[in-house]
């Protein structure tokens with residue numbers, strides 16, 4: 275146990291997701307379900323930045339990232355630097371999010387195997403000094419399978435393993451017909467969504483390829499676990515009532531918390 279004690283205080287798990295509210299809830303969820311602590315006083319460690327929210331519960335950091343790739347990659351790169359300076363040993367970064375599903379029931383959870391960009395390539399393409407830098411958007415296979423194995427037949431929802439398209443736009447970029455601008459037909463949309471399904475894409479959100487690429491480039495294991503708010507083959511509007519949507523957002527939290535709990539139990543590193 276001698277080499278384990280100094281790890282106290284160093285993040286081993288980082289979980290990021292779009293909203294400040296969700297990431298505070300995740301910190302509460304972990305505190306209660308992983309560490310069995312009630313009513314912990316959570317402090318937003320980055321309150322004065324006004325940009326993102328960060329909570330820490332034992333070895334778990336819970337951080338909001340806003341909408342889309344530029345916002346998410348900004349905070350993800352700050353986290354990669356932080357993990358480096360903190361000398362974190364083999365940390366794992368998760369994204370818990372929401373998405374639109376493809377031919378799966380709303381409320382299902384998707385554990386991503388890879389990210390797909392808007393050009394249907396498994397890569398994250400960033401313009402750097404006038405040129406396009408292309409980074410592969412493949413997630414850690416073993417980790418995604420281990421997380422997928424956390425799903426149980428007793429869950430009241432289905433969990434799937436598959437590709438995730440990360441679009442640069444919520445409306446046209448996701449083939450929606452209900453945005454302020456639309457230059458495609460219902461037929462075009464369905465043809466596109468069917469094509470994605472055939473490629474193995476299970477859901478669409480707005481960060482997957484960049485998250486996959488940057489965690490891979492950093493040599494950090496990363497996983498994406500998203501709930502689907504609707505079946506895009508059946509519509510564009512998220513019409514499920516707010517209370518139900520908030521309950522559904524707890525599903526990725528439950529899977530990730532279960533994984534963290536199991537991981538800490540097996541590593542016996544003194545956190546629990």
Ligand SMILES: O=P(O)(O)O[C@H]1O[C@H](CO)[C@@H](O)[C@H]1O
Pocket residue numbers: 291292293340341342370371372373444479480481
């Ligand atoms: O629920 P979050 O984590 O914000 O993720 C999804 O929701 C946002 C769009 O509403 C995008 O960021 C998309 O990726």
Ligand SMILES: O=c1cc[nH]c(=O)[nH]1
Pocket residue numbers: 372373374375444448478479480503
């Ligand atoms: O359809 C959806 C739902 C959530 N987030 C997205 O980016 N798309």
